[in-house]
Amino acid sequence: MNNGSNDENIIEVKGLAKNFNSLVAVDSVSFDVKAGEIFGFLGPNGAGKTTTINMLCTLLKPTSGGATVHGFDILTQKNEVRESIGLVFQDPSLDDKLTARENLEFHMVVYRVPRDVREKRAREVLDMVGLTRRADDYVETYSGGMKRRLEIARGLLHYPKVLFLDEPTIGLDPQTRNYIWDYIEELKKREGITIFLTTHYMEEAEHCDRIAIIDLGKIIALDTPEELKSEVGGDIVKLVTADDEKAEEEFKKKYPDIEMIPDPECLCFEVEKGEEFIPGFIRHFGVEILAINLHRPTLDDVFLKLTGKEIREEGADGLTNLRSFIKMSAQKARR
Amino acid sequence: MESITVETPERVIGGSGLQRFLTGIYIIWLRDFKRFWRDKIRRITAFIQPLVYLFLLGTGLQAAFTVFGAEAETKYVLFMYPGILGMTILFTSVFSAMSILWDREFGFLKEVLVSPVPRSSVAVGKIFGGATTACLQGAILMVIAFFPWFLGFSLTTLWKVLMLIPIMILISFGMTSVGVAIGARLKSFEAFPLLMNLLLLPLFFLSGAMFPLQGLPGWMTVLTRINPLSYSVDMLRGIALKGVQVVSTGVSISPALRDYITKAPPALRAEVAKLAPQVPKFQVQEYPMWLSLVVVIGFSLVMLVVAIRQFSRTE
Secondary structure, three states: OOOOOOOOEEEEEEEEEEEEOOEEEEEEEEEEEEOOOEEEEEOOOOOOHHHHHHHHOOOOOOOEEEEEEOOEEOOOOHHHHHHHEEEEOOOOOOOOOOEHHHHHHHHHHHOOOOHHHHHHHHHHHHHHOOOHHHOOOEHHHOOHHHHHHHHHHHHHOOOOOEEEEEOOOOOOOHHHHHHHHHHHHHHHHHHOOEEEEEEOOHHHHOOOOEEEEEEOOEEEEEEOHHHHHHHHOOEEEEEEEOOHHHHHHHHHHHOOOOOEOOOOOOEEEEEOOHHHHHHHHHHHOOOOEEEEEEEOOOHHHHHHHHHOOOOOOOOHHHHHHHHHHHHHHHHHHHO | OOOOOOOOOHHHOOOOHHHHHHHHHHHHHHHHHHHHHHOHHHHHHHHHHHHHHHHHHHHHHHHHHHHOOOOOOEOHHHHHHHHHHHHHHHHHHHHHOHHHHHHHHOOHHHHHHOOOOOHHHHHHHHHHHHHHHHHHHHHHHHHHHHOOOOOOOOHHHHHHHHHHHHHHHHHHHHHHHHHHHHHHHOOOOOHHHHHHHHHHHHHHHOOOOOOOOOOOOHHHHHHHHOOHHHHHHHHHHHHHOOOOOOEOOOOOOOHHHHHHHHHOOHHHHHHHHHHOOOOOOOOOOOOOHHHHHHHHHHHHHHHHHHHHHHHHOOO
């Protein structure tokens, strides 16, 4: 999916770290992002994704290390960096009391988009996210999904080289999520810009050309989704039998080479080609099988394998709590 | 896969520092003003609140003075008018900085902070925005000065308006800067109004807006002298009330009697003066104009610098 011809790095990060007092939010990460790719930052809440983005966008000063964005240093060339990037924050950052068009105008003036192209550019991006008809309504009348779309449109106005999307689909219903992904992919095609996004949704990370898996402030893996998944290994077969103990015994006898994966609810093991393995297996297995499940590796499994835990999927409340907690500690740290 | 790269207009990136600075001020100001103007409630209260102070409190206090035995007619409402003008500007200016806290809470501040506009120009834009709404309120309040039953401003006293407006602008700049300096660093919604009231009420009471700064205990006089706001109110009052009879002299005497006394020999005149009650003569303007101007300009400049520096450090 890479644009092939262009392999230069648009973002280069070296040893970037951020501490909030004793809390190490980002622990010396280094990576490169290629021009024109969709680069994903995948990890649970509090892993340091937003902190990294905030540092790359010059909103936060790193404790140590540095980075360049579009060739500009994030420490010494803040304004150049700011002009090269578009940003969509996790939390809305629109002015509710202005119309969509006015929000866009504000942005274009601030980013010094030439007056003669402003109207056309606003029309373009509004059209792209399907908000043309509502352009002159106050933003306070918008739904969550519409606001997010408007923010993506706004992030594009000044022809940025890199678009940062911090959890672009958080808190949205699945249908809107799909829309947003359509826009993001269309964007890559139409504008040819690099997209750097964070997510904690595994299935969304599959849209990325490359992903970095981050946990506890460290990058623990970085590759294409396919490569990462192939590292996990083969397909996973889960069995529910009439008598698990007996089944386990028999399994170990019949397939001494295959290692069992400990699971309290079922028999679980990994094989190379699950769909070819199962028919023969069933024919020759002595214990009654009640249910059988074939599971292709997902990024979830990658994460599980790398960290020994699943990406936490809290409910909305837990999530909000956690976020406000992180914010609070960040604020405390600042004082 | 074929990708269409949109050509970036060359002029997007660039622009001199000054251009950027001015653009930032303009757009931040424009947005704050739009928000104020669209809020009907804010527009209405902006107009009514000063009138409530002036006429309800002013008339009440005027009556109180009569009860406490001043025989002479005191037009307290007139005296208070420039003070209310100052108060309106003071409170509107300082509390306009609340918008920074709102913007922080609702995320819009991030959009501004991450933009290539210099922080200093954002701060100045905010100050312009607050000063504009404050001066607008002052201007509305000035309209009533034209009523003949009130101060009776007319074409011949139009110079008063022309002098009052720049002074109002000056004060509002200084006071909005105070608000921005505090709002830029303070993050708590609950704390901002509390801190502001703690700071503003003494400043306001010691400014001479509500009572003359004469005949006060020594310690209080000292406080009023170091209060920059007292110089502001003094200027406003000096201009607005020039040539207006606010307080009649201590004793009311008939013209015939006054005629008689002025013609009397000096010895007799001295005796009469002794008989008259020793009322300190009310002064409309206490400080010389140049001193007030220097103090207010100096204060506004210092606060402007502080506000810009505080805002630049915000994260």
